[in-house]
Amino acid sequence: MTTFSRHLYTPILFALLGLSNAFLAQADDKQPDSAKSVVEQIVDMQTKIASGPHKGFRANHAKGIIATGIFTPSAEAAGLTSAVHLQNTASEVIVRFSNATGIPTIADTSPKANPRGIAIRFNLADEAFTDIVSLSVNRFPVSTPEAFLALLQANAATKADSPKPTPIEQFLAENPSAQAFVKIPKPAPASYATQSYFGINAFKFTNAKGESRYGRYLITPLAGNIALDEAKVASASPDYLSEELAARLNQGEASFRISVQVANDGDSINDPTVVWPEDRAQVALGTLTLKAIPADSKTIEQKITFNPLILPDGIAPSEDKILLERPAAYAVSASRR
Ligand code: HEM
Numbered sequence: 530m531t532t533f534s535r536h537l538y539t540p541i542l543f544a545l546l547g548l549s550n551a552f553l554a555q556a557d558d559k560q561p562d563s564a565k566s567v568v569e570q571i572v573d574m575q576t577k578i579a580s581g582p583h584k585g586f587r588a589n590h591a592k593g594i595i596a597t598g599i600f601t602p603s604a605e606a607a608g609l610t611s612a613v614h615l616q617n618t619a620s621e622v623i624v625r626f627s628n629a630t631g632i633p634t635i636a637d638t639s640p641k642a643n644p645r646g647i648a649i650r651f652n653l654a655d656e657a658f659t660d661i662v663s664l665s666v667n668r669f670p671v672s673t674p675e676a677f678l679a680l681l682q683a684n685a686a687t688k689a690d691s692p693k694p695t696p697i698e699q700f701l702a703e704n705p706s707a708q709a710f711v712k713i714p715k716p717a718p719a720s721y722a723t724q725s726y727f728g729i730n731a732f733k734f735t736n737a738k739g740e741s742r743y744g745r746y747l748i749t750p751l752a753g754n755i756a757l758d759e760a761k762v763a764s765a766s767p768d769y770l771s772e773e774l775a776a777r778l779n780q781g782e783a784s785f786r787i788s789v790q791v792a793n794d795g796d797s798i799n800d801p802t803v804v805w806p807e808d809r810a811q812v813a814l815g816t817l818t819l820k821a822i823p824a825d826s827k828t829i830e831q832k833i834t835f836n837p838l839i840l841p842d843g844i845a846p847s848e849d850k851i852l853l854e855r856p857a858a859y860a861v862s863a864s865r866r
Pocket of ligand 1: 568587589590593625626645648664669674677727728729730801834835851855859862863
C-alpha cells in the first residue's frame with residue numbers, strides 16, 4: 530500500500546478539486562463573487578484552474594470514456610427498496626469513467642487524475658432514468674459547499690513562496706477531515722474495471738412495506754482491486770485507462786457488484802467526511818456488466834449530464850449538504866460546456 534507523505538498533500542488536493550499545480554489565477558469575474566452562488570464560485574475556480582473553459586468538456590472530471598451494458602438486480606434488492614430498477618428486471622446502462630480535474634488531456638498516470646469517477650445511468654421505461662455518481666475514495670474532505678470553497682481558496686492563496694504555515698497547511702490543520710482525505714492512498718488502478726468506487730453521500734432506501742434504511746453505494750469490481758506499481762505507472766501510456774477498457778471490452782465483459790452499506794442507528798447520515806465502520810451490513814443490489822464502448826461514445830459523453838438526485842420512488846436523498854448542492858454544480862458546468 531502506498532502512503533502519502535506531507536509534500537504530496539497539495540497535488541492530491543488539487544486533483545480532487547479539479548485544480549492544476551499551475552493554479553495561481555483568480556476567477557474570471559464578470560460579476561462579483563458575492564452575487565454568485567457558492568457552487569457557481571466553485572465551478573468558476575475549477576474551470577479557471579484547469580486553464581479553461583475547455584469548450585465541450587466538464588468543469589471537473591473532464592477526461593472520461595463511455596461504456597454500455599446492463600444491470601441485473603439481485604433477489605435481495607427489493608427487500609431494501611421499491612425502486613423500479615431494483616426489482617426483477619434488467620436495465621440498460623450507460624457508464625462514464627473519468628479522471629479528476631477539468632483538464633481534458635490530463636495523463637491517466639498523473640497523481641492529479643485521482644480520484645477517478647464512475648457515473649452510471651440506468652435507463653428505465655418511458656425514457657425515465659436514474660443515476661449513481663461515485664468516486665474511487667470512500668469520503669469527501671469537507672461537509673459543506675462553503676468549506677469546499679474555502680478549501681479552494683486556501684489552495685489559491687498558497688504560492689510557492691508563501692510563508693509557513695501556508696494557507697493550505699493552515700486549512701488542513703484546522704480541518705482534520707480534509708487532512709484525513711489527503712492521506713488516503715490513491716494508487717493508479719490497472720484498469721477502470723479493477724477499481725472500487727464509493728457513493729460517499731447517503732440515501733434513504735424504502736421498501737414496499739414502507740420500511741426505511743439509510744445507506745451508501747459500494748461499487749466493487751468482480752475482477753478485484755488491482756493497482757499499478759510505480760514502475761508500471763512510469764511506463765504507461767497517458768491514455769492507458771481508456772485504451773485498456775476498450776481492449777478489455779473487445780475481448781469480453783467487465784462486471785461490478787453494486788451494493789449498499791447500511792447505516793446502524795447513530796451513524797452519521799449527513800456527513801460525507803465520516804466513514805462508517807466496515808462491519809455494517811451490506812445489501813447486494815445487483816450486477817453491472819459492461820459490454821462495449823459504443824461507436825458514438827464521444828457524442829453521448831458530450832450530451833449526457835449525470836445527476837445523483839434524479840431518483841425513483843423508493844430512494845430519497847439524505848440531508849447531506851454536499852449531496853444536495855451537487856446537481857446545481859453539475860448544471861452550471863453542463864450549461865457552459
Ligand atoms: C459540493 C461538492 C461537489 C461539487 C461542487 C462537484 C462539482 C462537479 C462538477 C462541476 C462536475 C462536472 C459536471 C458536468 O459537467 O456534468 C462534477 C462531476 C463529477 N463529480 Fe462532482 N462535485 C461535488 C461532489 C462530488 C461527490 C461527493 C462525488 C461522488 C461521491 C462526485 C463525483 C463526481 C463524478 C464521478 C463526476 C463526473 C460525472 C460524469 O462522468 O459526467 N462529486 N463534479
